[in-house]
Amino acid sequence: VGTFHGLCNRMLRAHHQEAGLPREFQILDTQDQLAAVKRLARSMNVDEDRFPPRELQYFINSRKEEGQRAGDIHAPDDVTRRQVELYAAYDEQCRREGVVDFPELLLRSYELLLRNEPLREHYRARFRHILVDEFQDTNRLQYRWLKLMAGHPRPPQGGGSFLFAVGDDDQSIYAFRGANVGNMADFERDFKVKNVVRLEQNYRSHGNILDAANALISNNRNRLGKNLWTSAGEGDPLRVFEGESDADEARFIAEEVRALSRDGMRLVDMAVLYRSNAQSRVLEHALFGAAIPYRVYGGLRFFERAEVKHALAYLRLIANPADDNSFLRVANFPPRGIGARSMEQLQDIGKQRAVSLFESVDPKSKGAGFKKLIEDLQIETKDLPLPEVVEHVIHRSGLIEHFKNEREGADRVENLEEPVNAAASFTQEGR
Numbered sequence: 150v151g152t153f154h155g156l157c158n159r160m161l162r163a164h165h166q167e168a169g170l171p172r173e174f175q176i177l178d179t180q181d182q183l184a185a186v187k188r189l190a191r192s193m194n195v196d197e198d199r200f201p202p203r204e205l206q207y208f209i210n211s212r213k214e215e216g217q218r219a220g221d222i223h224a225p226d227d228v229t230r231r232q233v234e235l236y237a238a239y240d241e242q243c244r245r246e247g248v249v250d251f252p253e254l255l256l257r258s259y260e261l262l263l264r265n266e267p268l269r270e271h272y273r274a275r276f277r278h279i280l281v282d283e284f285q286d287t288n289r290l291q292y293r294w295l296k297l298m299a300g301h302p303r304p305p306q307g308g309g310s311f312l313f314a315v316g317d318d319d320q321s322i323y324a325f326r327g328a329n330v331g332n333m334a335d336f337e338r339d340f341k342v343k344n345v346v347r348l349e350q351n352y353r354s355h356g357n358i359l360d361a362a363n364a365l366i367s368n369n370r371n372r373l374g375k376n377l378w379t380s381a382g383e384g385d386p387l388r389v390f391e392g393e394s395d396a397d398e399a400r401f402i403a404e405e406v407r408a409l410s411r412d413g414m415r416l417v418d419m420a421v422l423y424r425s426n427a428q429s430r431v432l433e434h435a436l437f438g439a440a441i442p443y444r445v446y447g448g449l450r451f452f453e454r455a456e457v458k459h460a461l462a463y464l465r466l467i468a469n470p471a472d473d474n475s476f477l478r479v480a481n482f483p484p485r486g487i488g489a490r491s492m493e494q495l496q497d498i499g500k501q502r503a504v505s506l507f508e509s510v511d512p513k514s515k516g517a518g519f520k521k522l523i524e525d526l527q528i529e530t531k532d533l534p535l536p537e538v539v540e541h542v543i544h545r546s547g548l549i550e551h552f553k554n555e556r557e558g559a560d561r562v563e564n565l566e567e568p569v570n571a572a573a574s575f576t577q578e579g580r
Contacts (some may be wrong), residue, residue: 153250153291157258161249164268168261171247180554189239200231208232209239213252214327216259216290216486255290262297273300277310284336288327292335301339312340318373319366333373347375355384393429396574399435406441416442426454426560428566434574456552456561460568463546464539467526467548471505479561480506480519483551487515522546536572543568 152161158176161168177185186209187202212222219237224230243249249257262269279299281287287295300309314336321330337345351359359377366372392398402421409418421432421443429445437442459482462475470476481487495516498509507523510516512569526545530538543549543565552558552565 285321
């Protein structure tokens with residue numbers, strides 16, 4: 150069981166020689182890949198205004214997800230020709246350094262199976278039944294990989310695997326990532342599917358919600374088609390509220406909670422669902438302002454999250470360098486080589502001299518760079534409005550860059566944008 154990339158990684162590790170890879174090949178995450186593209190661009194004197202690294206990264210990844218190497222691409226103009234040259238040079242750089250990016254895992258695995266019939270037959274015999282979930286989110290290359298694994302077209306002597314795909318074409322929202330919802334119709338045609346099972350009974354929602362959903366999705370083009378229904382009854386009529394901002398939306402929710410509470414519903418029987426963690430900040434602010442007690446499930450309250458606490462610690466130090474708690478939290482975050490032993494020495498000096506940790510830093514010690522950063526931030530933010538102070542500090546501190554380079558750092562980066570919005574709201578409310 151695994152993702153496409155996870156399974157391809159395992160296959161390439163097992164057959165690295167046949168795939169033309171070193172035994173201990175390394176995988177580039179998105180940020181590592183971007184850094185590699187930038188390094189290539191500098192080495193080839195590429196005009197980054199004309200060929201921005203992120204656009205070149207997108208070009209390479211999208212072509213790989215279409216199953217195309219540089220030599221397979223038709224280049225009708227000078228821009229595309231240059232992109233193809235850079236793609237080829239990037240591939241050579243990765244080969245030289247023994248690294249692969251995420252799309253390469255799938256493409257390299259597909260090419261391995263395509264040219265190596267004994268290996269292909271081995272995996273077809275090993276995996277006789279294949280189940281694919283969220284099929285609407287697969288891209289073209291993933292579908293081609295599946296067809297190889299399942300034995301399509303069927304060999305004349307029979308054999309091949311049984312492929313079972315589960316998906317919902319009306320939930321395909323990742324075309325911008327290369328997902329191709331057309332794979333579902335292609336699958337039905339290519340494998341001559343005789344029995345498409347439609348899972349139309351819904352156990353979560355009432356009839357009014359499903360009627361609205363059916364009315365909306367009926368406008369989608371080229372649908373396989375389905376009609377959602379439930380035995381749970383009609384339920385309450387739908388109401389639609391359109392807010393002018395996230396704060397407007399949060400106020401509406403707080404007012405609804407109070408109205409339901411006045412009508413006798415217990416707070417413990419109410420829940421507010423939101424899509425991403427960053428949304429909780431404005432909701433919490435509105436509930437707190439309305440004196441409504443609440444609890445965050447499945448996560449921390451917004452201002453209790455580690456990345457937000459780090460940002461607040463920097464802001465506190467700028468306002469008050471004598472804040473030892475804040476100093477201890479961020480003096481070595483992002484990492485600056487200030488270890489536990491150095492911190493203990495600073496604390497000993499602070500006790501002996503009866504001064505703060507900030508004042509205890511020796512100009513020649515490892516902490517000198519951090520102390521100068523705080524002093525510089527005090528100067529740089531002196532006359533800025535509060536939202537700009539928060540934004541400047543979060544970026545200048547290195548927090549954004551640090552979390553961007555984490556594999557699961559996207560949510561933390563999004564959360565770090567919210568203190569800026571909170572500062573803007575606070576400033577507006579105070580006028």
